Amino acid sequence: MTVPASTGVPILRLGDVLVTGLLNELDDKTAVAFADELTERISSDGARGVLIDISRLEIIDSYVARMLMELTTMSRLLGARVIVAGMQPPVAITLVELGLQLTGVETALNAEQGLTALGWHRSPQAPEGVLRDAHR
């Protein structure tokens, strides 16, 4: 198969930055399909940055942690910088106790700060066009 199965996880495009977010109900199959779809989009849209909002994730186990690390590596290979934003405090504490560092993964407090770090600024003219939902 050449077209990855749609995961129902929207990936928005803001200039050369892709913005997406993970939900709590993420199962393993969806996670894999999401990684496929995201890398596909980075390549086809020529994205230079990816913001993954995880403020809705109530837990991160080693499987999801590995996925985030792999996504970061894959995206970097495709020329895009990934920022994972909005980790909840209990999730951060649990991850540390679990012994996971998310090595190599850049983090930001929230999506706004993550976007700023990726060099995306609210453009003064015609924000509507920029915010168009690019979900397929």
Next chain:
Amino acid sequence: MSSTETGVRELVAGALEAEADDIADRWVQLQLARTEQGAESNEGVLREEADGLVGAVTAGLRSDVPVDRLVATHHDLRRAVSEFSMRRARKGAAPTATSMAVLTLKEALLAAVQRRTHDGDELYAAALLINQLLDGAGALCFDTYVEGREEIIRRQSRQLLEVSTPVVRLWRQVLAVPLIGTLDTARTQVVMENLLQAIQEHEARVAIIDITGVPTVDTAVAQHLMHTVNAVRLMGADCVISGIRPPIAQTIAQLGIDLSTILTRATLADALSAAIELRDSPAQAALAER
């Protein structure tokens, strides 16, 4: 359950049902008679209590839970007894007084059974059953009382813990936690939780942990600090540790603890200037690697 036990339970439960009002009345009177002079006892409240407990005991006996485990495992009965004890504890009653009050119910119950049978064997068996049942209730009363007191102590020490680890906003997007006293696991957990929460609320970029007031740093404390720093980084902020006094620096070196991935400064003032620098170059600051 043996057939004799079933019979005796039937007898006692029957007495309870038929004479619930009388039993409750008598129990109230017995308690009033034994109350010390001047002690506050409201007959209405006592009566309400008595009705509740008599009802729960009846329900318990009508269930199929064995008598020796009845008070401990029957939901309604256990709750009735616990609440009875809690209510009295809150009113300042001594735990023994509360237990004695429950045991007084024996007399009222036995009197009711006596009115229904004159068979010696039956009476003896009923007395045993009532004893077993209410001794359990008396013990539970005591337990509940102690548990209630311990709960208060626990709550106070938790509050004390939270009060003793304030997170202060030092600068725009810069927070600080001055740690004073010995760091143990429980305390570090609270510090970590409060700090991460505050980082989220204030959208802080940098958190300073000042350990000037920490007397000693051993491997465990260093580990706790590392955990905190790592959790802060996972959230997308950064951490500076300040106030490492010379003897502590020596200990850390001698223990071979590796704090090299953590930014450390001697004083809080140095840490603040480092924090402001970090804040203005967040791109590198946020990298969880390092």
Next chain:
Amino acid sequence: MTPIGELHAAMADLTGDGPEKPEKREKSEAGVTGGREAPSMYPVESEEDLLTVRHAVRAATIRAGFGIVDQTRVVTAASELARNAYIHGGGGTLTIEHPAGPDRTGLRLVVRDKGPGIADLETALTDGYTTGAGLGHGLGGARRLMDEFEVDTTEGRGTTVVATRWASR
């Protein structure tokens, strides 16, 4: 609405995961057990089961009065253990028990699988050891998140992990 707000709304629409969705309830029976719940068992035979288990454990931690961090610890440990049983153990069950000592209450996870067992338990509990997906932090990591942790494994006969966390006091 901010772009992120829009994104969340879009995601919520798509997945039906909006905030208005009522908490999924699973069977629970209080009964004549002194206010304690009877243990409840959940199958771990598919990826969907992993999600169901997480929901059930979360709900149980809330009812047990755990704080948000302890909830997260226990749910994460349950996720690790259930995934282990599903991937390495060829499926199994997770049972939620409600232990109560004289002066404390907690939550106990019993995860049983019928897989090949763990040949070298010592190594399996070491960080970084893995024979499947994940980071190899499954067993060792779960152990660090719980207060008590026991593994009973027989080669060829499956593995049982019993992990308990007590409500912090």
